[in-house]
Amino acid sequence: MMVGAKSPSASRVFHASRRSRAPGTFWTAAMAPAMLTALYAIFVYAPDERVMGAVQKVFYFHVASAWNGILAFLVMFIASVGYLLSRRPGWDELAFASAEVGEVFTTVTLLTGPLWGKVAWNIWWDWDPRLTTTLVLWTVYGVYLVARHYAGTEVTPGQGDGQDASRAAVQAAVIGIIGFADIPILLMSIKWWRSVHPVLLQGAKMNIAPPMAWTLGISVAAFTLLYVGLLGLRLRLERARREVRRLLAAGLAGKGVGR
Amino acid sequence: MKYLAGLLTITWKDITAEFRTKEMSTSMGIFALLVMVVFGFALRPGAEETVAVFPGFAWIGFFFAGLLGLSRSFVSEKMNGAMTGLMLAPVDRSVIYFGKVAGNLLFMFVVEAVSFPLYIVLFDVPAPQRPGSLALVAFLGTLGFVAVGTFLAALAANTRTSELLLPILLFPLAVPLVIAVVSMTRAALTGDFTDTASWWRMLVVYDAVFLVVPWLLFEYLLES
Amino acid sequence: MLHATGVTKRIGGRVVLDRVDLDVVPGEAVALMGPNGAGKSTLLRALAWLSPPSSGQVTVGETRLPAASPGARSQMGVLLHHTFLYESLTGLENLVLHARLHGVADPKRAAGQWLERVGLTLFAHEPSRTYSRGMQQRLAIARTLIHRPKVLLLDEPYTGLDLDGEELLSGLIRQFRDGGGSVLMVTHDLETGAAVSDRFIVLVRGRVSGEMAAGAVSRAGLEELYRQGRAKP
Numbered sequence: 243m244m245v246g247a248k249s250p251s252a253s254r255v256f257h258a259s260r261r262s263r264a265p266g267t268f269w270t271a272a273m274a275p276a277m278l279t280a281l282y283a284i285f286v287y288a289p290d291e292r293v294m295g296a297v298q299k300v301f302y303f304h305v306a307s308a309w310n311g312i313l314a315f316l317v318m319f320i321a322s323v324g325y326l327l328s329r330r331p332g333w334d335e336l337a338f339a340s341a342e343v344g345e346v347f348t349t350v351t352l353l354t355g356p357l358w359g360k361v362a363w364n365i366w367w368d369w370d371p372r373l374t375t376t377l378v379l380w381t382v383y384g385v386y387l388v389a390r391h392y393a394g395t396e397v398t399p400g401q402g403d404g405q406d407a408s409r410a411a412v413q414a415a416v417i418g419i420i421g422f423a424d425i426p427i428l429l430m431s432i433k434w435w436r437s438v439h440p441v442l443l444q445g446a447k448m449n450i451a452p453p454m455a456w457t458l459g460i461s462v463a464a465f466t467l468l469y470v471g472l473l474g475l476r477l478r479l480e481r482a483r484r485e486v487r488r489l490l491a492a493g494l495a496g497k498g499v500g501r
Numbered sequence: 502m503k504y505l506a507g508l509l510t511i512t513w514k515d516i517t518a519e520f521r522t523k524e525m526s527t528s529m530g531i532f533a534l535l536v537m538v539v540f541g542f543a544l545r546p547g548a549e550e551t552v553a554v555f556p557g558f559a560w561i562g563f564f565f566a567g568l569l570g571l572s573r574s575f576v577s578e579k580m581n582g583a584m585t586g587l588m589l590a591p592v593d594r595s596v597i598y599f600g601k602v603a604g605n606l607l608f609m610f611v612v613e614a615v616s617f618p619l620y621i622v623l624f625d626v627p628a629p630q631r632p633g634s635l636a637l638v639a640f641l642g643t644l645g646f647v648a649v650g651t652f653l654a655a656l657a658a659n660t661r662t663s664e665l666l667l668p669i670l671l672f673p674l675a676v677p678l679v680i681a682v683v684s685m686t687r688a689a690l691t692g693d694f695t696d697t698a699s700w701w702r703m704l705v706v707y708d709a710v711f712l713v714v715p716w717l718l719f720e721y722l723l724e725s
Numbered sequence: 726m727l728h729a730t731g732v733t734k735r736i737g738g739r740v741v742l743d744r745v746d747l748d749v750v751p752g753e754a755v756a757l758m759g760p761n762g763a764g765k766s767t768l769l770r771a772l773a774w775l776s777p778p779s780s781g782q783v784t785v786g787e788t789r790l791p792a793a794s795p796g797a798r799s800q801m802g803v804l805l806h807h808t809f810l811y812e813s814l815t816g817l818e819n820l821v822l823h824a825r826l827h828g829v830a831d832p833k834r835a836a837g838q839w840l841e842r843v844g845l846t847l848f849a850h851e852p853s854r855t856y857s858r859g860m861q862q863r864l865a866i867a868r869t870l871i872h873r874p875k876v877l878l879l880d881e882p883y884t885g886l887d888l889d890g891e892e893l894l895s896g897l898i899r900q901f902r903d904g905g906g907s908v909l910m911v912t913h914d915l916e917t918g919a920a921v922s923d924r925f926i927v928l929v930r931g932r933v934s935g936e937m938a939a940g941a942v943s944r945a946g947l948e949e950l951y952r953q954g955r956a957k958p
Contacts, residue, residue, distance in 0.1 A: 426710075585807060
């Protein structure tokens with residue numbers, strides 16, 4: 243097999259990345275109007291809250307991020323199970339990407355919460371079950387990402403570290419699963435534990451005015467689109483990395499890249 | 502039967518090695534005591550606020566000491582590839598996990614049994630009203646901590662920076678356990694058990710979850 | 726007996742073992758040779774199902790791995806680079822541990838007998854930390870054989886042994902083979918290999934490059950097989 247820029251495999255990588263750019267563009271196109279609509283709804287359409295005023299608007303960002311933080315966590319868990327059962331790198335990449343995006347959303351949740359809490363409760367933080375659960379969620383994500391880093395997915399030049407990479411993926415999947423196991427236990431405690439955190443849904447009825455509910459719905463939808471879009475971008479990056487690693491390993495083994 | 506025999510063999514091995522070196526028990530015991538000395542400077546013995554925070558501090562002492570033991574727990578298994586030898590034995594590989602859990606549980610119990618009376622004396626806290634319940638709480642709390650800790654220690658042992666990874670993996674996951682066990686210890690010390698049913702439930706559920714999940718996943722940690 | 730077909734191991738993107746076929750009949754000892762990095766140790770770990778092959782089949786005795794692999798594990802004696810010893814335990818305790826795990830009847834007596842066979846009775850109650858490399862290797866050999874396996878997988882078993890030790894090990898291997906066992910042994914040493922084996926298999930770049938009867942083996946012949954293996958695409 244010929245080695246060089248014109249080898250079939252190299253051009254395949256090139257075309258693969260071109261192909262996968264299409265959905266990326268689609269999501270960016272869908273995300274922009276969705277986010278703009280959400281911003282319009284939050285700042286123009288939704289009325290100011292009677293007591294708290296404009297500060298209350300942070301709530302739309304807070305709830306939308308919190309929801310996506312949990313969604314991302316669930317995706318990470320499912321992808322981790324999927325990886326252990328199938329050993330397809332795609333699952334591992336999905337878990338990794340979802341954890342990273344989820345950590346960003348959870349960070350936003352943890353930052354916006356106190357802004358609201360300082361005005362509503364006159365404290366930044368309370369050891370309330372929901373707040374504690376979110377903080378634990380955030381640390382578990384963090385630990386997952388740190389552990390991945392320690393386990394070392396990078397290729398050491400001259401070694402073609404494939405073994406380490408698959409071991410790191412197994413370890414990460416195990417952490418993803420056992421970290422997730424913590425969350426139901428904490429969620430159970432919410433029911434038993436006296437909580438100051440407002441409850442949005444009571445039965446089928448929402449505890450806020452209809453325009454606010456609409457605004458919340460729009461921002462949750464827009465943020466979910468944002469999550470999917472970011473996840474897609476992150477996945478594409480991860481796939482490109484894997485391809486580079488593979489080519490590098492093939493190159494280091496002194497074999498044609500076409501193998 | 503074969504399962505239990507294998508499990509006990511692995512526990513026997515850890516206890517025999519520990520009896521010979523006494524590495525783990527002495528350092529865990531001394532550490533548990535030192536943590537209390539440090540807290541002793543921060544708190545007035547016998548004061549009302551000391552009694553209020555005592556259960557939390559006591560468990561910080563136990564968990565830190567336990568962490569010390571757990572981080573050493575797989576050193577001997579890595580040395581000379583001894584774990585590979587265990588993997589070659591004709592028994593289900595989760596035996597290794599449960600055998601190590603039983604050993605670590607025993608070491609932690611010994612440390613707790615020695616240091617808890619000392620804690621009570623050092624902080625001049627009233628003697629526990631319900632020693633039976635206290636023992637049960639200590640058992641369930643320690644079991645949960647050791648169950649998840651042994652698993653994570655095995656996981657961390659296979660990474661480049663195991664001693665850094667174990668604490669940051671373990672403590673976030675132990676949060677529900679800490680919350681429940683501290684509340685229950687306070688109840689057992691004062692004899693006031695109002696509103697504690699949910700904490701009992703949480704302790705039991707936590708122990709069950711973190712014995713079953715590692716049992717399912719342990720084999721994956723052994724791969725290379 | 727040991728029977729392997731199409732054993733392939735991929736690590737990352739690399740193919741480390743490429744469709745290895747292997748057959749060791751009862752009463753046969755086979756030496757596995759090959760240049761560094763040929764995949765010899767990987768092959769042994771794959772056959773012992775410690776690092777399972779990506780594809781291919783391995784049969785030990787009557788059992789195909791990994792079906793009921795806990796049972797099949799009791800038929801294998803595996804000695805790799807590591808000794809698998811616990812340094813805080815004494816020589817006797819190390820053997821008792823493995824005898825118990827393998828369900829040997831009267832583990833203490835079996836351990837005592839094996840310590841005597843490998844000449845370590847005097848040091849039975851010393852922690853294995855205090856043993857020299859050669860003594861540790863003797864202990865590891867006893868550990869490998871204590872549960873009466875049917876198949877032996879040995880990775881450079883002569884490492885660290887003195888002259889007496891080498892003779893002892895060769896004797897044990899011959900005795901095991903003559904008792905109807907199958908031996909697969911990785912070695913770099915032509916003479917010791919020839920002394921105990923019936924056949925040589927040469928592994929180059931993860932592939933079986935060729936084999937020779939022990940009587941016909943020569944340095945030049947081996948080098949030729951290495952060269953052929955490297956030349957293959």
